[in-house]
Amino acid sequence: MSPAALKKKALDYHRLPKPGKLSVESSKPCSTPDDLSLSYTPGVAQPVLEIAKNPEKAYDYTNKGNLVAVITDGTAILGLGNRGPLAAKPVMEGKAVLFKQFAGIDVFDIEVNAKTPQDFIKVVEAIAPTFGGINLEDIAAPHCFEIEAALKKKLDIPVFHDDQHGTATIICAGLINALHVQGKTLETAKIVCLGAGAAGIASMKLLVAMGARKANILLVDSKGVVHKDRTNLNSFKKGFARKTALRTLADAMNGADVFVGVSGGNLVSSAMVKSMADRPVVFALANPTPEILPEKACAARSDLIMATGRSDFPNQVNNVLGFPFIFRGALDARAKEITQDMLIAAVYALAELAREPVPASVLKAYKLKKLKFGPDYILPKPFDPRLAERVPQAVAKAAKKGMAAAKRRQV
Ligand SMILES: NC(=O)C1=CN([C@@H]2O[C@H](COP(=O)(O)OP(=O)(O)OC[C@H]3O[C@@H](n4cnc5c(N)ncnc54)[C@H](OP(=O)(O)O)[C@@H]3O)[C@@H](O)[C@H]2O)C=CC1
Ligand SMILES: CC(=O)C(=O)O
Ligand SMILES: [Mg+2]
Numbered sequence: 001m002s003p004a005a006l007k008k009k010a011l012d013y014h015r016l017p018k019p020g021k022l023s024v025e026s027s028k029p030c031s032t033p034d035d036l037s038l039s040y041t042p043g044v045a046q047p048v049l050e051i052a053k054n055p056e057k058a059y060d061y062t063n064k065g066n067l068v069a070v071i072t073d074g075t076a077i078l079g080l081g082n083r084g085p086l087a088a089k090p091v092m093e094g095k096a097v098l099f100k101q102f103a104g105i106d107v108f109d110i111e112v113n114a115k116t117p118q119d120f121i122k123v124v125e126a127i128a129p130t131f132g133g134i135n136l137e138d139i140a141a142p143h144c145f146e147i148e149a150a151l152k153k154k155l156d157i158p159v160f161h162d163d164q165h166g167t168a169t170i171i172c173a174g175l176i177n178a179l180h181v182q183g184k185t186l187e188t189a190k191i192v193c194l195g196a197g198a199a200g201i202a203s204m205k206l207l208v209a210m211g212a213r214k215a216n217i218l219l220v221d222s223k224g225v226v227h228k229d230r231t232n233l234n235s236f237k238k239g240f241a242r243k244t245a246l247r248t249l250a251d252a253m254n255g256a257d258v259f260v261g262v263s264g265g266n267l268v269s270s271a272m273v274k275s276m277a278d279r280p281v282v283f284a285l286a287n288p289t290p291e292i293l294p295e296k297a298c299a300a301r302s303d304l305i306m307a308t309g310r311s312d313f314p315n316q317v318n319n320v321l322g323f324p325f326i327f328r329g330a331l332d333a334r335a336k337e338i339t340q341d342m343l344i345a346a347v348y349a350l351a352e353l354a355r356e357p358v359p360a361s362v363l364k365a366y367k368l369k370k371l372k373f374g375p376d377y378i379l380p381k382p383f384d385p386r387l388a389e390r391v392p393q394a395v396a397k398a399a400k401k402g403m404a405a406a407k408r409r410q411v
Pocket of ligand 2 (some may be wrong): 248286287320
């Protein structure tokens, strides 16, 4: 599709037949005077009194247990930068649609005009009673780290920054499979990560937790390679600073096995891709414009595995494969937090699913004759119905194991 045609189609999709992508529906009948006396006064007083006596009853008498807030300040909308909270609304409505479509979870999207992380934290803390979980979205680093840490401490429901942990989960699952196809391992792979923000830092941390070696990772930000002699690094970047003479992205890419791009569009050249090691993996995940387009990267060399964050190319590495299913598992287990063990459970569930035969319904949805684990299929497709069975189950199991261990530690 031409850029002009895509623009018109996308704007029409959002505007017609009525503006936006979400509406609120009643889940109970309310069409007679009797219904009204139950749903509203006097009947509604009964659950009010029950919940006032025991807050846990909110899970029985309200939608709290299946309701997630998708909350943003609009400071890092996809790869479009800081465009403010209102402009972030189409993305937040979109996340809500995906929560519902893939995991049956209801969402209120909330766009917050907050000048400081403290203002933002206060707003989220104040509205938290409504929700069973908080999905932070498109909040730029480094504020996102402070916001998530503070809210995790204050709230007794799962708080999850999707751009950090959703993205990290999918990158790990995709990379484990891509490296397997290329005959390489996470433990020995030389990894370059362009983007040292929310997605970059969290993804590299999870990769290290799963076996990648920090000494093999080169983090690159808008000023170049993150190295020990730099004086302009925040504490999150410092954790990955290497003692190295390499300075530019081109220096870093030379001989690398893996490129992970979570930065901005068109930052990687054909020459950089050519300079990578044999059988490389290129995850150009910036949205909507990847660091390098698949046609350009694949023209540079034929032995690579190529992925983007987009739905219109093969190998979509995107947190849509994570947040709906991770929250489904967390809500089902009534988890109070989303732990690293729960993310790792999701990583393995996703990676294993991609190695199994693909159901006919997926082939039909994607208009494909065949699809088999390999260079062009390293992760399940978002419309794979098995995702909703496998991933939440694995996440809930890890959650319950963690809660049981915590309980044992208390006694
Ligand atoms: N496919 C997926 O599922 C996902 C993709 N993403 C994509 O990742 C990107 C970053 O998102 P997020 O981490 O939330 O944003 P942040 O704002 O937290 O981080 C952005 C990072 O990109 C770096 N960067 C920006 N421009 C350049 C440049 N010209 N050269 C090198 N580095 C640059 C910034 O460098 P500096 O620190 O120096 O400012 C920063 O480290 C976006 O494009 C987003 O769409 C994010 C989440 C999920
Ligand atoms: C996919 C996503 O969350 C992002 O690009 O920010
Ligand atoms: Mg995002």
